[in-house]
Amino acid sequence: MISTDICVIGAGPVGLFAVFEAGLLKMRCHVVDALTQVGGQLTEIYPRKPIYDIPGYPEITGEQLIGQLMAQIAPFRPSFTLGERVEQVDKQPDDTFLLTTSAGTVISAGVVVIAGGLGCFEPRKPAIPDLQLYEGKGVAYSVRDPEVFRGRQVVIVGGGDSALDWTLVLTGIADKVTLVHRGNTFRGAPDTAGKIQELASAGKLDLITRAHATHLTGAGRLERVGVSVYGGESLLIPADDFVPLFGLTPKLGPIAEWGLNMDKDAVSVTTLDYSTSEKRIYAIGDINQYPGKLKLILCGFHEAALMARSAFQFIYPDQRINFKYTTVYGINAF
Numbered sequence: 272m273i274s275t276d277i278c279v280i281g282a283g284p285v286g287l288f289a290v291f292e293a294g295l296l297k298m299r300c301h302v303v304d305a306l307t308q309v310g311g312q313l314t315e316i317y318p319r320k321p322i323y324d325i326p327g328y329p330e331i332t333g334e335q336l337i338g339q340l341m342a343q344i345a346p347f348r349p350s351f352t353l354g355e356r357v358e359q360v361d362k363q364p365d366d367t368f369l370l371t372t373s374a375g376t377v378i379s380a381g382v383v384v385i386a387g388g389l390g391c392f393e394p395r396k397p398a399i400p401d402l403q404l405y406e407g408k409g410v411a412y413s414v415r416d417p418e419v420f421r422g423r424q425v426v427i428v429g430g431g432d433s434a435l436d437w438t439l440v441l442t443g444i445a446d447k448v449t450l451v452h453r454g455n456t457f458r459g460a461p462d463t464a465g466k467i468q469e470l471a472s473a474g475k476l477d478l479i480t481r482a483h484a485t486h487l488t489g490a491g492r493l494e495r496v497g498v499s500v501y502g503g504e505s506l507l508i509p510a511d512d513f514v515p516l517f518g519l520t521p522k523l524g525p526i527a528e529w530g531l532n533m534d535k536d537a538v539s540v541t542t543l544d545y546s547t548s549e550k551r552i553y554a555i556g557d558i559n560q561y562p563g564k565l566k567l568i569l570c571g572f573h574e575a576a577l578m579a580r581s582a583f584q585f586i587y588p589d590q591r592i593n594f595k596y597t598t599v600y601g602i603n604a605f
């Protein structure tokens with residue numbers, strides 16, 4: 272079992288900054304995220320888009336900001352459980368909590384900070400009969416380790432950044448890559464789209480445009496993908512893997528079941544300290560709701576600072592906070 276002062280649910284920018292604010296007050300954090308990487312929406316939805324409203328940075332991309340936050344919290348040595356969703360939060364007789372993840376990891380924490388953003392990201396699935404039958408048997412909705420596809424025949428479907436980026440990566444690894452896209456032009460970055468066209472012209476990948484996948488076949492495991500080309504032609508493409516990349520959509524998930532006061536799809540908090548209706552549970556960032564709420568990263572940072580000062584009373588009940596500037600006392604690493 273993992274034991275910590277604060278369990279932060281969500282490794283988006285706000286969850287990460289909460290680790291910093293808690294660390295300044297000598298509270299240790301364990302961070303859990305359902306995604307396999309840190310960064311929340313910034314890493315998952317817009318890693319290379321510039322953000323213009325982070326104080327002190329006239330312009331910074333999502334992935335750069337997450338890199339800076341990880342460097343900023345490093346002195347406080349937070350621990351992470353990634354790729355697991357927090358399913359249950361159970362209050363113990365001594366008022367602390369036991370959190371259980373989708374993989375059965377158990378975390379004991381004095382305080383819980385929900386920084387769950389818009390919820391957990393789930394893949395948008397195409398409407399193809401028997402799709403679920405082949406999940407884990409050739410159908411995957413993300414590429415976690417490109418090496419898994421080495422020497423295989425892969426059919427990717429989609430026209431956005433994710434489909435284009437992974438087509439490029441896998442073209443050097445898989446035996447054969449086929450990209451199926453319903454349009455003639457791509458939504459993804461123009462330079463990546465250009466590279467895809469070049470590889471297709473050079474015969475290094477099969478590009479089928481104005482087409483969509485219709486069905487899957489295989490005895491127990493995926494063997495072929497049916498594709499219908501607009502205009503009439505039908506193809507049956509041999510495939511070990513079928514990877515539809517139509518983006519991810521956030522779903523609130525189990526947070527709604529934890530008995531907290533909710534306001535539609537968000538957790539109601541008081542702006543005094545961003546505490547929820549349950550003592551020792553806080554909600555910060557996009558996941559919370561209060562009058563005047565703005566879903567901005569900088570607002571979440573402010574909420575993290577106030578949350579940490581309030582959480583201190585539960586972790587160190589016999590101590591009082593001495594307000595200190597970092598310019599005066601610096602960072603006291605763990």
Ligand SMILES: Cc1cc2nc3c(=O)[nH]c(=O)nc-3n(C[C@H](O)[C@H](O)[C@H](O)COP(=O)(O)OP(=O)(O)OC[C@H]3O[C@@H](n4cnc5c(N)ncnc54)[C@H](O)[C@@H]3O)c2cc1C
Nearest residue numbers: 281283284285304305311312356357387388390556557568
């Ligand atoms: C395209 C786009 C552009 C944007 N541009 C800007 C901008 O310019 N400026 C700005 O300030 N904001 C911008 N935003 C908004 C900004 O991204 C959000 O305000 C910010 O990501 C909120 O951070 P967060 O840490 O609260 O949540 P998120 O970034 O959503 O992270 C929440 C994390 O919690 C995890 N999670 C949820 N539930 C669970 C669970 N039960 N167990 C484990 N993990 C869980 C999720 O997997 C996720 O990784 C933009 C958003 C989008 C989509």
